[in-house]
Structures are given as C-alpha cells and as structure tokens.
Amino acid sequence: MSNSKYTPTIGLEIHAELKTNTKMFSNSKNDPDEFSPNVNINPIDLGHPGTLPTINKKAVEYVIRVGLSAGGSIANFTEFDRKHYFYPDIPKGYQISQYKYPIVSGGNVGGVELTRIHLEEDTGLSKHDRGNFSLVDYNRAGIPLMELVTEPVIHSAKEASDFAKTLQLLLRTLGVADANMEKGEMRVEANISVSDTDKLGTKVEVKNINSFKFVEKAIDYEIKRMTELLEAGRGDEIVQETRGWDESTSSTFSQRKKETANDYRYFPEPDLPKMMLHEIFDLDQMKASLPELPWEKKERLLSVGLSENTADILNSDLNLALFFDEVVGNETDKDLVKLVSNYITSDLLSLLKEGTSMPSATNFRKLMDMVKAGEISSRGAKDILAIMVKEDKDPAVISEENGLSQKSDEGELKAIIEKIISENESVVAEYRAGKEASLQFLIGQGMKATKGSANPQVLKKLFEEGLK
Secondary structure, X not given: OOXXXXXXXXXXXXXXXXXXXXXXXXXXXXXXXXXXXXXXXXXXXXXXXXXXXXOOHHHXXXXXXXXXXXXXXXXXXXXXXXXXXXXXXXXXXXXXXXXXXXXXXXXXXXXXXXXXXXXXXXXXXXXXXXXXXXXXXXXXXXXXXXXXXXXXXXXXXXXXXXXXXXXXXXXXXXXXXXXXXXXXXXXXXXXXEEEOOOOOOOOEEEEEEOOHXXXXXXXXXXXHHHHHHHHOOOHHHOOOEEEEEEOOOOEEEEEEEOOOHHHHOOEEOOOOOOEEHHHHOOHHHHHHOOOOOHHHHHHXXXXXXXXXXXXXXXXXXXXXXXXXXXXXXXXXXXXXXXXXHXXXXXXXXXXXXXXXXXXXXXXXXXXXXXXXXXXXXXXXXXXXXXXXXXXXXXXXXXXXXXXXXXXXXXXXXXXXXHHHHHHOHHHHHHHHOOOOHHHHHHHHHHHHHOOOOEOHHHHHHHHHHHOO
C-alpha cells in the first residue's frame, strides 16, 4: 500500500451523546445505562400529535464549549431543521437536526481541521437479534447528540483513529460526554475516497463503527478494496454508497445508495424558536472557564521532564492525571516527579486494572518520599503499594508491620557481607583480577540474604571496602 500511486483521503463524521440530565427536546430522563426498554419516554419523544418540543439549553451550551475548545466560530444565529427519512427507530418520521446554520463552524482538534459541529436528537435503537422479527427501544430516542464533521484532510486509518481518540478525551475533559464507544455513546462514520490525481475519487461512507480498532480496520479495508479496483481498471465499480462494517468477516458490505441533502427534504423546524447565541450565552466567560485541554496538559507534562509515552498514558486517563497532579503538587524536583509518574503509570495502573482502589495522594506521596530517601527498596515499595490499594494505610506503618524497611545500618550489614565473601572465594578472586561483573553477583547475593531489604548502594560501598 505504501508504494501505491493512489492517495486515500478521509473525512470523519462523529456522533457523541451528551450527558445532560434530560433529553434534547423533552423532560424524559437521559440515562444510557437504563436496562428496561421504553421506560424513559414520553409523548414528545414518540412524536404524538399536538406535542411541542422545547430546547435543552445545557446541550447547546455543551456544543459551544466543544467549539470554543477547538477554536471554532460560534454562530450568532442558529436554528433547528427537520431531516425527513422513514425508519422504525424514528418515531416522528423525521429527526430534528441542524442543516444550514450549525452552532460551530471551523476549528481544529489534534491538528485536524473541522468543518462544523451541530446538535440533533438521537434515534431509537432497533434490535434485530430476536429471530424473524425486530423490536425497537425508544429510551435513546431524543437524547442530545453532537455531530462533528472534519474536513477531508486525513490520509491514513491510524490518523483517523488518533483523531477519534483525541476527540473522546476532549469530550471527557470538558465533562460534556462519556463517549464510551462500546456503549454506542460515540459512533464514527468515515467518508473514504482514493485517487491518483488532485481531484478526490468517488466517496464511500462506512457507518456506525463502534471501536477505535474497527475504525482502523474498516478504513484500511476500504482503501485496499478501492485501490485494487482502480489498479484493475474497474474504477466504475466504486459507487457513492453507504457501507457497513462486519467485524466477524473484517470486511465492509454495501447497505444502500448514498442519500443527498435533497433526499432528506430539510426545512426549518416550525415548533422551535430561532436562537441568537451571542445574546443567550456569555462566550468570553465560557472560554475563560474552560479546563486545561488535553494538548495543553500534554505540553505541561512534557515540560516537567516526563517521556512522551508516560505523558500520553497520564493524559489519556483523567483520574490518573488528576491523581498525578495531586501527588506532585508544586514539586520542582524533576527526579521525584519522574519517580512518581513511573510508579503511577506502571505499578499503580497494573494494580488498578485488577479492580483495586486508588490510594490517597497523601499516602502515595509518602511512599515516593521513602523510595527517594532510600528508606525502602523498589521491591519493598511495590509490596507496600500492593497493600495500600487494598487498605489505604500510612506506608511507614505498612513497612514496619511487614518488615519492608531497607537496611542501611552498616554494622548490621557487615556481618552478612563478610559471610558472603568467605563463601564465594572464586568470585572474589575474579573481581580482584579485574572482573567488575563479579561485584554485581556479590551484591545480588547480599540482596538475597537480606530478602531485598538491604540498600543496594550501601551494599556496594561495603563490598568494595571489604574486597580491598
């Protein structure tokens, strides 16, 4: 593929459910975790005659926050439109969306230029796994749904997946959406074309991809499929259509001919008022109140000496990043900061994946200070941390109760060292003959004899003195 003369071009459309208390146009509860079907519904959600929708102001505010974070232009005038199409999970026979006047125009997230961000209502959920009939759950119908559209400026499957991950992190940082893909709270649609000229090729849309891994697989599959058709002189077989992703076969399949805007018969929603957003919201105050954004946080983490990989791990998990900041505080000792980050992203993260609890930042910092001061070994620190995530106790108390303090008392260690030297005459002779590796063996024996509790630096010093 890398040697192909054909260049893929990708634009993304990403839908994310916003975590407001109620739905977009009714007071029904917005609860993505509701198990029982058709309980969070009312006549407005189901489009009963004579019902009138009202706009959820919080949902509009959330979309503006995303737009401000992306540096987009916030419209003054905006309105909702009716998008007509028939499907069982659209109870009204149309979806309330936005067409000509989106809330946000332009902007940039993770280096990818945006076209627009607008607001609409989600559809119900059709369930086809019941045999020879289908059921529809309308709990999801009417949940506020943000749709973000990128410019066609992405040229690889990995770049597309990276963008989706960055957007998910932004939505979580802003607190506007949980965007869990496995729960359908964020869905990715990819518009893909392949061409060997500056003119874009025929565009194919792959809809409703529900994991970052499948985003990459679906895009790579389509690029390969279209490239092979073009190279075989069968480019006319590439038609503008909507395709689905079949994870069981790792392939896309044709669903329907791609609709155009005219097919949806858009017109302004007559039951909702027009909005003048600059009058309704204080945009300057909203921008000033934005939290530290993911790209700003990463830059800060790198500036305190963390590696790119460590910064990415912390930046991808809001709870870990907050914990790191709480533990480090205003610390200027870069060695201590690095020590903290290493223990959080390796040892603590591994323990948390086993279902344990986060220790208090105060006790974790005490543990790091003990490691830095040489009061405990790295092995001892791991053992103490394993206890701390089960019972959040002072690490000094845990160390004392379990005999995990690092021995630095030279008098106590000298007897052990003399015994090791007398039992390893050949190794001692090799060291005295210039073999430096023999010293490491002896230090290892010292650590073994003390069950890892000896301070290795003190052992090294005493062995060197004893072998003169």
